[in-house]
Amino acid sequence: MFRPEIKVLDCTVRDGGLINDHRFNDNFVREVYRAVSAAGVDYMEIGYRCSKSIISPDKFGKWKFCEEDEIRRAIDGIDSHTKLSVMVDVGRVEKADILPKKDSVLDMIRVATYVKDIDKAIDLVNEAVDKGYEGTVNIMAISRALDNELDEALAQLEEESKASVVYIVDSFGALYSENVQHLVGKYKKFLKNKEVGMHGHNNQQLAYANTIQAIIEGANYVDGTIYGIGRAAGNCPLELLLGFLKNPKFDVRPIFDVITNEFLPLREKIEWGYIIPYAITAMFNEHPRPAMAIRKTEDKDSYLAFYESLLPDDME
Amino acid sequence: MFRPEIKVLDCTVRDGGLINDHRFNDNFVREVYRAVSAAGVDYMEIGYRCSKSIISPDKFGKWKFCEEDEIRRAIDGIDSHTKLSVMVDVGRVEKADILPKKDSVLDMIRVATYVKDIDKAIDLVNEAVDKGYEGTVNIMAISRALDNELDEALAQLEEESKASVVYIVDSFGALYSENVQHLVGKYKKFLKNKEVGMHGHNNQQLAYANTIQAIIEGANYVDGTIYGIGRAAGNCPLELLLGFLKNPKFDVRPIFDVITNEFLPLREKIEWGYIIPYAITAMFNEHPRPAMAIRKTEDKDSYLAFYESLLPDDME
Numbered sequence: 280m281f282r283p284e285i286k287v288l289d290c291t292v293r294d295g296g297l298i299n300d301h302r303f304n305d306n307f308v309r310e311v312y313r314a315v316s317a318a319g320v321d322y323m324e325i326g327y328r329c330s331k332s333i334i335s336p337d338k339f340g341k342w343k344f345c346e347e348d349e350i351r352r353a354i355d356g357i358d359s360h361t362k363l364s365v366m367v368d369v370g371r372v373e374k375a376d377i378l379p380k381k382d383s384v385l386d387m388i389r390v391a392t393y394v395k396d397i398d399k400a401i402d403l404v405n406e407a408v409d410k411g412y413e414g415t416v417n418i419m420a421i422s423r424a425l426d427n428e429l430d431e432a433l434a435q436l437e438e439e440s441k442a443s444v445v446y447i448v449d450s451f452g453a454l455y456s457e458n459v460q461h462l463v464g465k466y467k468k469f470l471k472n473k474e475v476g477m478h479g480h481n482n483q484q485l486a487y488a489n490t491i492q493a494i495i496e497g498a499n500y501v502d503g504t505i506y507g508i509g510r511a512a513g514n515c516p517l518e519l520l521l522g523f524l525k526n527p528k529f530d531v532r533p534i535f536d537v538i539t540n541e542f543l544p545l546r547e548k549i550e551w552g553y554i555i556p557y558a559i560t561a562m563f564n565e566h567p568r569p570a571m572a573i574r575k576t577e578d579k580d581s582y583l584a585f586y587e588s589l590l591p592d593d594m595e
Numbered sequence: 596m597f598r599p600e601i602k603v604l605d606c607t608v609r610d611g612g613l614i615n616d617h618r619f620n621d622n623f624v625r626e627v628y629r630a631v632s633a634a635g636v637d638y639m640e641i642g643y644r645c646s647k648s649i650i651s652p653d654k655f656g657k658w659k660f661c662e663e664d665e666i667r668r669a670i671d672g673i674d675s676h677t678k679l680s681v682m683v684d685v686g687r688v689e690k691a692d693i694l695p696k697k698d699s700v701l702d703m704i705r706v707a708t709y710v711k712d713i714d715k716a717i718d719l720v721n722e723a724v725d726k727g728y729e730g731t732v733n734i735m736a737i738s739r740a741l742d743n744e745l746d747e748a749l750a751q752l753e754e755e756s757k758a759s760v761v762y763i764v765d766s767f768g769a770l771y772s773e774n775v776q777h778l779v780g781k782y783k784k785f786l787k788n789k790e791v792g793m794h795g796h797n798n799q800q801l802a803y804a805n806t807i808q809a810i811i812e813g814a815n816y817v818d819g820t821i822y823g824i825g826r827a828a829g830n831c832p833l834e835l836l837l838g839f840l841k842n843p844k845f846d847v848r849p850i851f852d853v854i855t856n857e858f859l860p861l862r863e864k865i866e867w868g869y870i871i872p873y874a875i876t877a878m879f880n881e882h883p884r885p886a887m888a889i890r891k892t893e894d895k896d897s898y899l900a901f902y903e904s905l906l907p908d909d910m911e
Binding site: 455481484485488495507519522535536555559581585586 | 902
């Protein structure tokens, strides 16, 4: 697939940070930046920007906050055309922590939100765009969104927001290709002046396939992570995505190299990938939280018992 | 997806045998049979039937030959409605080794072939059907088949063969959903009186997604293996497939249990799954053979060098 409009965003450090409390060392972040820059990836999301007045810095590593001087240190001296982004969560950032663009190395701010918080997300993304950044809104837990509420949110985003991209975020890894087809179609119906983005999770080994499906349906902004690192089962593997896209600006080779040098050792220390409890939460269209919890216990591989623990009670 | 015509075939022992020279012990095969039977899986393929006059029994375990008394011992006493199949390779079996159905516990014979050997495959599958079995033809390496040759093979299969199912076999794990859509459409155009089957390989994490795509396009016979075991990256994980299919005859729970008890220990001894060299051979639409070879060397994780070793020479 070659469509010049397609933009790839690497969120290795940002989504990967969800499994190690954002405690990547500087060298790792540098090597990721070096690799994605050499690979011609359009954007790299280097972490979250949370406000230390809201989230305690005692509990998280520095990539939860992405202070400007930390970012500058990590990327210093590396030749790159890759733009930088951070993610901000509705309710976890003060507007004052979004600096004017001229004081920042960042190019893009991505606002993560649930449908119910869409008004707050619009307020936040407009703040970012007004300060000079590209802005996106990423609608999480999309597989649980009620149809009429999602319609309303998309109509609002089109009318009221200055975001240039609105993402489908399959937080639970629960979407099948038919759902992706339906959702991209819906997004495109409402968003006449914005691009559609796709962020998959790999609980059912569908993150890459769903990303291809989204591209086929017309999504032009797609997320990947190196070796698929990310919360729970992880994300769409960037190396597969670059193998699929035929745009000559991409070169997958630096990604293979950094997997060998940085990701194989890391995978020995923290886990992600095809792990049955995450597949099970996705089958139930549930947040991976209970699976993340059981993976920290002695029952981490008691799959049948875990499955049965999620069977619905009589809810009538 | 619920379509009563859909039949699921578990080929755990058959395709998994390709990574351990078919040396599963009896208890493992029994537990697989017990699990797929309890799960309501329609067919279980228990191995290959090769002739000992052609393939030396010194080099392979018993599931390369699947003698009747060995199968009977493995399944003895287990309550089951799951039908049994073996795969036969063109050129590796004598017709005399296909017993009359009344002397066999098998229900189905699946003939694996390349397009070029289609005449031999038709001869073999007709022999099996004449002896009382259900018969299928599985066209391997489909991502390398020349379009006109495949058309001719499918036309012949429709006219001359007694097979009830013809499979798409993505031996290299190289197909994308658009290719699956194209191929199922082509198969259905030629095969008016036969069912279409799908056997995926997971080199690019697309085996499950491609199987869903094949179902959407009208394929009614689909293969899976428990925990995705199989040559190289493995196959479509049966547990995901059963999670997708809504047919009430299926129960995924016994599969989760056997993964915990049998497959996690096995995975410590032999490897399959998302392993970068297999993704790379798939990107080049190559047989996984060079990746299988490098995985046995000290360079098994030198991904960039492996990628570059596959770059084409000047072939003009």
